[in-house]
Amino acid sequence: MNGIINFIKQWxxxxxxxTGSLTxxxxxxxxxxxxxxxxxGPVLVTLMPAVIFVMLYITFCxxxxxxxxxxxxxxxxxxxxxxxxxxxxxxxNLVHDAETKIILQGVFICVICPTxxxxxxxxxxxxxxxxxxxxxxxxxxxxxxxxxxxxxxxxERSADISFGLAVVAVLRRVLMVLVIPLLLALATRRFLPxxxxxxxxKKNLAFYLWAFNLSIVMGLTLRMIINTxxxxxxxxxxxxLPLFVAIALFGIGKLVGGYFGESISGGQALGQKNxxxxxxxxxxxxxxxxxxxxxxYVLWQNMINSLQLWYKDRYGTLKW
Numbered sequence: 001m002n003g004i005i006n007f008i009k010q011w012x013x014x015x016x017x018x019t020g021s022l023t024x025x026x027x028x029x030x031x032x033x034x035x036x037x038x039x040x041g042p043v044l045v046t047l048m049p050a051v052i053f054v055m056l057y058i059t060f061c062x063x064x065x066x067x068x069x070x071x072x073x074x075x076x077x078x079x080x081x082x083x084x085x086x087x088x089x090x091x092x093n094l095v096h097d098a099e100t101k102i103i104l105q106g107v108f109i110c111v112i113c114p115t116x117x118x119x120x121x122x123x124x125x126x127x128x129x130x131x132x133x134x135x136x137x138x139x140x141x142x143x144x145x146x147x148x149x150x151x152x153x154x155x156e157r158s159a160d161i162s163f164g165l166a167v168v169a170v171l172r173r174v175l176m177v178l179v180i181p182l183l184l185a186l187a188t189r190r191f192l193p194x195x196x197x198x199x200x201x202k203k204n205l206a207f208y209l210w211a212f213n214l215s216i217v218m219g220l221t222l223r224m225i226i227n228t229x230x231x232x233x234x235x236x237x238x239x240x241l242p243l244f245v246a247i248a249l250f251g252i253g254k255l256v257g258g259y260f261g262e263s264i265s266g267g268q269a270l271g272q273k274n275x276x277x278x279x280x281x282x283x284x285x286x287x288x289x290x291x292x293x294x295x296x297y298v299l300w301q302n303m304i305n306s307l308q309l310w311y312k313d314r315y316g317t318l319k320w
Contacts, residue, residue, distance in 0.1 A: 009204075010313060013306040016211040017299060020218030028223070044216050048276075052117045052177045055209040059120050059130055060185030061196045067131035073260040074136045077270050078143045080252060085112045085147065089154050099234045106238050106293025108155055109282050110245045113273040113294065114144040117177050118210045122272060122305050125207055126318050128264035136269045137178060148281070156286045214302065217276065221295040224279070230289050238292040243300040246271060250304055264318055272301055 008015050027037025088108040092101055120133045189196050199205070230238060250271030257266015278294035312318045 010310065011306060012207065012211045013214065013302045013309070016214040017218045017302060020215030021222050023215065024219035024222050041219070045220070048213055048216055049177060051209050051213045053181050055121060055206040055213075056117060056177065057181040057185050057188075058199055058202070058206040058209075059124060060134065060182050061188055061199050062124070063131045063134065063182075063185065063189075064129075065131070065186075067129050068135060070135055070139065071132060071260060071262070073257050073262060073266055074132075074139050074269075076256050077136070077253060077266065078139060080256065081111065081140075081270065082143070082147055085151055089151055092155055102230070102234060102287055102290045103237050103241065103293075105155060105282075105286050106290040107241055107245055109278045109286065109290065109294050110242050110273065110297045111249070112144070112147065112151065113275060113278040113281075113297075114140045115269055116272045116274045116301075118213070119268045119272045121206045121210050122309075123265055123268045125204075126264045126268070126308055126312055128268065129262060132262060132265050133269060134178075134182065136265070140269070141178070152281075152285050214298075217298055220279075221275075221298050224291055224295050228289070228292055230292060235292065238290065239296045242293050242297040246297060246300040246304060249273075250301075272305070273297060275301075 024037075027033045027041070085108060088104055088111060092104045092108065095101055095104065115133075115137050117137075119137065120130045123133045124130050225239075228235065250267045253270030254263045254267035257263050257269065260266075273294070275294045275298045278297070279291055282288060282291045282294060308318055
């Protein structure tokens, strides 16, 4: 039994991915369980923002305030993200084949997505700076609210998104799942230091909460993949290309962050994406068919993180 528990602890993220997938298949394809799935599934989805709030609050209680300042690499990675997004936009406008445009739109959404809310949690597990990552996330979301209304009409002519709508939509999410838990954590550090010390002893609590959320995300992802109308080569490319996008983004992020002494944080900052936001953006403003790309990115980015965590646990440090 201890061996099984240790195996699950070592491979928590893949275990969450498999659990989410099997749970969805079980409660959606077994007729006797389908009514339970229909009732419980939406409840679990509504719980996700609350779980994110709690896990970020726990993580932010560990922030070293001396590190809480903007750094050059924060803005360097934003510039790279914008340039990469522009490059994909140019490619989309140069091609005329409808299926190729769908594939490139999928790549575009993977690149332009802001950093995932779980990035500080995984960064901490890998040995990076929570504070530096938090500052980056705030900057990244501000950039996102600006570049979305500028670039989306170039990607999809029918994309009806105003600057004000984008700012409100993105910043509302930032306020609820980033700023408020951050302020609450800072207040807790000031007035309840004993409680903060207790939280610090629960080293993996936020990580396991993320794994719970990830299993729900994987269930949603699998549902979209199964129900897609895309077939053949287009489906394969929408599933596989995000792997190469993820490898490139993690690699570029680690290269730039490493130049400034924060390789781990840089890799997570550019590579770990908020795919839920990406799925929402794709379904709302772009071609919904291409939603498979950010869905598959969920799988690939967490497999990369799983390998990183395994390497860190085995060798004590992360070299790649």
